[in-house]
Amino acid sequence: MEGIHHRMVDVNGITMHVAEKGQGPVILFLHGFPELWYTWRHQILSLSSLGYRTVAPDLRGYGDTEAPTSITSYSCMHIVGDLIALVDSLGVDQVFLVAHDWGAIIGWYLCLFRPDRVKAFVCLSVPFMPRKPMKPVESMRLNFGDDYYICRFQEPGKIEAEIARYGTSNMLRKIISNRKPGPPRMPKDNAFNIKPDTPISLPSWFSEEDLSYCTNKFNQKGFTGALNYYRAFDLNWELTAAWSGTQVKVPVKFIVGNLDSVYTTPGMKEYVESGGFKADVPMLDEVVVMEGVGHFINQERADEINSHILEFIKKF
Template sequence: MEGIEHRTLSVNGITMHVAEKGRGPAVLLLHGFPELWYTWRRQIHALAAQGYRAVAPDLRGYGDTEAPAEVERYTCHHAVGDVVALMDELGLGEAAHVVGHDWGALVGWYLCMFRPERVRSYVCLTVPFRPRNPAAKPVESLRARFGDDYYICRFQEPGDIESDIERLGVRNVVRKILTERKPGPPMWPKGQDFSCRPGKPMALPSWLSEEDLDYYTSKFEKRGFTGGLNYYRALDLNWELTAPWTDARVRVPVKFIVGDLDMTYTTPGVKEFVHGSGFKKHVPLLEDVVVIEGAGHFINQERPEEINSHIHNFIKKF
């Protein structure tokens, strides 16, 4: 996109692609699955115009960033290591504002927990902080609660979902995931093709163009999905690695934003946690929880003006 600078850097033992624009205090934008730096295109321009340096990497395993094959190289420690090394390599200063969405939100939470001195403020989209449960591994807990068809459970077997995606076609799958608005726990039933049929494209919403879909498709056809899926496959390993942080608190200023139709927010138990005492207990500097009516999961793309305003109004205080 016009005016956005692209570069490739060597960080934390991998080659990482970064998009950036603007000068001023740094704002680090962390994307989720199945996305790229491109998900932040409208935030990059807005933040640069407001006097910030907006930096959006393709995370490890995505787009034009290197994608190691091993699941063990997608842990929370690797992800935070990438972010810290990137900040140092780009000279972003001792601390930056951070904005995270979906898996990028989880990486942001880990960054806040492991290296709070590197975070000036954190705007989290869609995925709240959840404390580690020392009594149960994440995947077995999710399988017991939601069954084998729950998307995270289906993602665990290497090659399984990848073969589904190959059969259905990258463009069809990316289109389906980005435009899905069904509330509740996301399911990917085996043998039911994820409710996605080749040759029957769904109408795109106003915020996602065919050109946008072209960009996502071209990058995922080149890179594949295994890198992004490996974050889910490392969930239990993260649980083991974070034992020293059991019952840890996140002690940076936080604003949480979610759509009321978001698949995560409408999963049983999440609303009660977000609006009850649990979220604030573990994130004591949580300043605001914003629920945007009529918005789905990919909220920064779907409602860019509102999200841009929320981000700016929060980070300018710090």
């Protein structure tokens, strides 16, 4: 990671860790769960060499960024507030946005609340999810059952205890290597289905060194901040009532793997392909479905994702 500059920035009442490299138009990268700025290492190195200033924060509650204790401090309003303050600190009016997983969810909120600050959005894995009449966690429980992972994440301390039981390294290893399609479920007796006597092999694109970096950071920080994003799902629903039915008016390119557990969750593929997604995001320029690719698409197919990002943002 030679040449990547790390610094701390005061944003929205917290201290945020930012990794950056390069000069030129800003590309802001937002990571997901359970990840860090580090998930964008390949994109930072590649795109910074092509005339862009690449900026990847640890989001609130992750890595070396501050982690407030209350669940209510992880609302979409707080996180987008952090990002607007970060963009202001960079001295630019607009950024190119690239985001994955929870970063993508936050990215959609950023585009919804402050489209004036985003030139274009390359979204990985999670499409826009318009606000529905029913609270999201209740809806997920109804559709996918109590063992659905987001439902299992709701009770404070419960999943944290499971992670402590099996170890951060084993938990990360299991999630990174998982390629099971469909809605992720967590049985109550063993949430991550970790068998101590069965070694979990890492995929070729994620090394033991990568695992060690992420494990150390999560061992220092813990998982509560990261899990509080899921625990604020219903709060976000309450806070965004005024945006019901609002379209996202930002140019978007959406990229997903056909083996991604989000894309293969019932209803998601149909929404993306039937015209519903395009109706909600009228400036959706392109949908790319990559064959044989799982959830962690920016790491698994780094070179292709770098090319897709560059191809799209060069239009603006």
